[in-house]
Amino acid sequence: MDIQVQSSAVANLRRRPVVVETGGFVAGFTPDTDSPYMNYATPLPGAKPMEQDVAALIGVFRERGLLPRLEFAPQAAPAVAPALRAAGFATEAVHEYLVCTPHTLTAPESADSPRVESPATEEEFAELDAALAEAFGGVFAPSPQGAARLRRTQRSGGAVRFVRDPEGGIVGGASCSPPAEGTAELSGVGTRPAYRGRGIAAAVTAALTEAMFAGGAGSVWLEYSGEGSRRVYERVGYRPQGTRLYLSLPPARQP
Template sequence: MTSVDPSTSPASPSPSPGLLVQAATAEQLRRRPRVVGTPGFVAGFQDGDPNPYLNYATPLPGAEPSADDVAALVHAFRTRELLPRLEFVPAAAPAVAPALLAAGFTVEAEHDFLVCTPDTYAPDRSGPPTHVPGTDEEFAAVDAALSESFGGPGTASPEGVARLRRTCEGGGAVRSVRAADGSCAGGASCTAPALGTAELAGVGTRPAHRRRGVAAAVVSALTADMFARGAASVWLEFSGDDSRRVYERLGYRPLGTRLYLRLAD
């Protein structure tokens, strides 16, 4: 097994967007409440929350895992009664997907990722004002709105509230938009910069408030927040053509693909 660290390798002073996003994903996972390293991979787990989208692994850039390396990774998940799952940029570690597929993993999804830099950023100046939550009640309102946005029950969970607060306390940011009645119409969060780039995720708007500029407003504000904190880029994924058009208007550009793999029972 081999791997490359683009943050220290003299041969890669300016890594490609895909390599940078992959290295930053590994660094972000190292900041999770519980981190497990196996040969060629790093896994980040959330204590007390089995949600597979919050418990996953990623390969180190350039990793070439053996069958034993993949088995060790699967064991790290199985001993915690979690679904083995990975998210990564396949171009940054070309040998990983074949090794995982040979071990029985299947493709869950594949998405383009978009990157924004200060040079491409075009701030949204016509959308609604955004709000920075600070109290548990405000974080709960954002969590409830995001739950409804993604088809959930539309109620806050203690784990979700704690996760949003940790994001802010760890150097990231959360933004929301308030509806006319004072409730939360939608929001999003962004990780703290890692290796100069930050991931913007969880962009959601309650169905009753869609097509009113909520997503553009929070994405624009969070992107500006990260640039103000010294990030050289911000990246995200999109869920459809409508959201892609919103992000591209703000200066996000498609620069690569991310792959999601899982191993069913």
């Protein structure tokens, strides 16, 4: 599964507005933001970079004034992490990823389960972006660019879903990348703090996962942020499969 997940990560980065490929790495950039979460690189499965390949990758980020940063499944390219660490890259995080298949999917069946919808108007994309910004504690601010990214995800073959409160406001949602290499990545599951514990995350996760299976994906994978969210995903049918490594080059170590 590591190679499949890594191959899908490569395919997703190649969909970014600006893509640079060098020395066994694919770097994807989003020009409307300098967020390291929207501008990063990943290796090709099985890549074996040399010192000059890593130096070239660093240069790709430096010429744009961005933090050199990578996300990848280390077991899919075992030679990459040692080469990056030798150049001064440090670990930001190691996240476990979970995988759901049509065989393991368990959709919520309660009559009280929230109604899940797909955004169709500019206002709905913008309101969902604002809800997710609040859900993630201000890590990013709501913006026209954020709403546009959600819209592009849906129009490119991925999926976006949300839930409303009784008054009609959007209180949570998530998105899923278009299928690639037989799998798809579900990300950005968030619920406004005042509405947590009502099954919103589980309902949105199940709806997106079902949509990807209907579109031909053989699996869907995601990363979780804590034990609480892990339990939500496991109830829907997600199971542990591997890890993803996040490395970046601290400014003091950049050449």
